[in-house]
Amino acid sequence: MSTGEAHKPPPYMAVWFGLFALTVAEVGLALMASIPKVWLAMGLMAMAFYKAFLVAAYYMHLKWEPKRLWVLVASPIPLIMILIFVVLNEIF
DSSP: OOTTOOOOOOOHHHHHHHHHHHHHHHHHHHHOSSSOHHHHHHHHHHHHHHHHHHIIIIISOGGGSOHHHHHHHHTTHHHHHHHHHHHHHHHO
């Protein structure tokens, strides 16, 4: 899709319900006492990354932007993951 073309409206309510369901799942996962902390942290981070993707794609309209903008937005993600795992390594 070239710049300036109109696109159909994003499914805001469906995305909102998806974000709500992920939030409920995060709370449920956090309240599970029997799960090891490493798995808890990894699960919560995975859900947080997916929620961030949904917000960026639909609410920030990145889904309809050129692929080079996606590369620009996604390029810091490996650094973020490295920093998070270093901090988690210090905690556990």
